[in-house]
């Protein structure tokens with residue numbers, strides 16, 4: 001039903017809700033215009049990646065897509081996209097980390113994104129988002145809105161972006177981007193790098209000159225926004 005080659009065209013991609021493997025990438029696409037609950041996790045035996053996408057249409061019709069992809073297919077990346085509404089995206093660790101690089105773009109809406117031990121790149125986009133990137137070396141962009149970003153263990157890079165963001169590096173040597181807006185920056189344990197125009201623009205912070213590094217940026221646009 002979902003032809004792999006159909007994902008190549010942007011128009012097709014927008015109409016498509018579900019998951020498919022193409023060119024070594026497992027793509028999981030939420031419904032463009034409705035709230036999605038997207039879950040990706042290892043199968044119990046760890047041999048497959050199980051995907052579930054649930055949404056409810058404007059006419060209150062409940063829909064669900066689910067599929068189980070054998071890792072033996074050989075995909076090296078998982079790309080997950082949400083839609084324009086609030087999405088809940090969870091790379092569940094219930095059966096252990098999927099152990100595959102994951103990239104998430106949750107789109108507009110107030111999204112909640114939870115990931116785990118794999119290396120994640122997360123673009124939360126417009127809206128007030130909550131991101132918990134778990135273990136692994138993660139790169140998180142809060143984008144527009146007042147976001148709450150939390151890196152788990154390991155060395156994470158977390159960019160608050162526009163808005164009043166709360167950025168928690170937690171364990172590891174983290175890089176915290178508070179260039180734009182009035183933010184709360186908490187590095188937690190480890191040697192953290194605070195990237196700011198001025199630290200005083202981020203009045204709530206745990207910067208410690210004895211173990212942390214301060215990097216001042218004049219132009220916010222250089223550093224605090226995801227690459228185009």
Ligand SMILES: [Ca+2]
Pocket residue numbers: 082083084085086087106107108109110111
């Ligand atoms: Ca969204």
Ligand SMILES: [Ca+2]
Pocket residue numbers: 124125126127128129142143144145146147
């Ligand atoms: Ca955001």
